Amino acid sequence: MEDRWEHFDHGADIGVRGYGSTKARAFEQAALALTAVVTPPERVRQQQAVPIVCQAPDDELLLADWLNAVVYQMGVRHMLFGGFRVELREDGLHAVALGEPVSVQRHEPAVEVKGATYTELKVQPLPEAGWVAQTVVDV
Template identity: 55%
Template sequence: MPAAVVTSNARWEHFPHDADVGIKGFGATPAEAFEQAAQALTAVVTHAEVRPAVRVEVSCEGPDLELLFVEWLNAIIYEMAVRGMLFGRFAVRIEGTLLDGVLWGEPVDVERHAPACEPKGATYTALRVAADDNGIWSAACIVDV
């Protein structure tokens, strides 16, 4: 699995954690960091390109940015499981404790996507959403796989 992808301030990376995997997204805003972390989540499953053939809307709520981040990732994992899809493009809008997101993806093609694992859920382990001294936001946690 790729370790990181960088495009300007928006990027993502994986970090090791026992049998699970850490994901981390970076961006100019919390929303952009959440979008990048979603890319990292998909990269845990497949290296293949995921086509934006189907649009799925999700909404979630959390009392703070960290818990909202976990809710966001778990909403994606839920949609992956119930729809049998992978998502490769994401848009997030955060207003207070509410998140509205759009996922674009396609049904899993086992031959083309060669899924490495199925994420079970985002956890509170290593959970952190914060801006650094340069104003770059990061959103990170461990995902149970």
């Protein structure tokens, strides 16, 4: 299974979907899809590491909390993230988001993501191998 991300249409909002060889990689790819709503992730230099920790009672709520934590860090730090390292443990998600301050000239931000919703929220193994993690983000 190739780790990758994609968007899917959902009315005025945007669906983000991550595919990964593991559940943690699917969470990383979903976060890259979130970044890609704003700017192409490859434009973002991975210069600063921001730790993020989340806890939730199940995988779906953990995905929503994770993406909302990324949105929060983007907002309060005025940063974009082009890389993520996620580790899923019994006590929750432990991650590092790698990015840099927003440069309007270089990043050309398209929209501002307000947050992840519970619409079409799912985290599940794929029949052929790997995982998918998806939800709709409010823009």
